[in-house]
Amino acid sequence: MKLRILPGKTKEFFEAFAYAPKVFEAEKAAGIITSYEIFTSVNYEGPDKWDVMYVVNFKNMAALDTSADLAEPVLAKVYGSPEKRAEVVKMRAESTETVSSELVRGIQLKPLP
Numbered sequence: 001m002k003l004r005i006l007p008g009k010t011k012e013f014f015e016a017f018a019y020a021p022k023v024f025e026a027e028k029a030a031g032i033i034t035s036y037e038i039f040t041s042v043n044y045e046g047p048d049k050w051d052v053m054y055v056v057n058f059k060n061m062a063a064l065d066t067s068a069d070l071a072e073p074v075l076a077k078v079y080g081s082p083e084k085r086a087e088v089v090k091m092r093a094e095s096t097e098t099v100s101s102e103l104v105r106g107i108q109l110k111p112l113p
Contacts, residue, residue, distance in 0.1 A: 001055045001098060001100070001102075002048075002052075002055035002099040002100045003096040004050050005095060005096055006094075006095055006096060006101065009094070010095075011094065012095040013095035014090065016088045016089075016091040016095065019078065019079070020050070023075065024056065026077065026092045027071060032058075032071055032073050033067075034059055035054050036055065036056045037054065037058075037107060038054045039052070040053075048100070049099070050100075051094075057106075062083075064103075
């Protein structure tokens with residue numbers, strides 16, 4: 001997912017986004033995801049400019065079918081209460097806009113003989 005931080009909202013965004021690694025690590029420990037990476041944009045400018053991107057990897061496409069249900073108890077534990085979760089989600093929503101969210105498949109190329 002590629003996110004653009006709204007002007008003047010950098011502090012609020014990173015306060016909310018600080019939960020992301022904790023969520024991703026808990027989901028990884030629970031076997032919901034296999035890995036994740038977080039990136040920041042260095043210099044791209046234009047209508048599709050993004051500031052922060054994160055990539056979440058699943059074992060296979062079928063894992064997407066159950067990931068939301070499996071994640072609920074993990075998220076409840078990470079956030080501690082529905083109120084805290086709602087507060088963090090609201091803070092992130094008010095500090096960013098989504099540039100794009102894409103479903104992609106990794107490929108393994110065979111080396112040339």
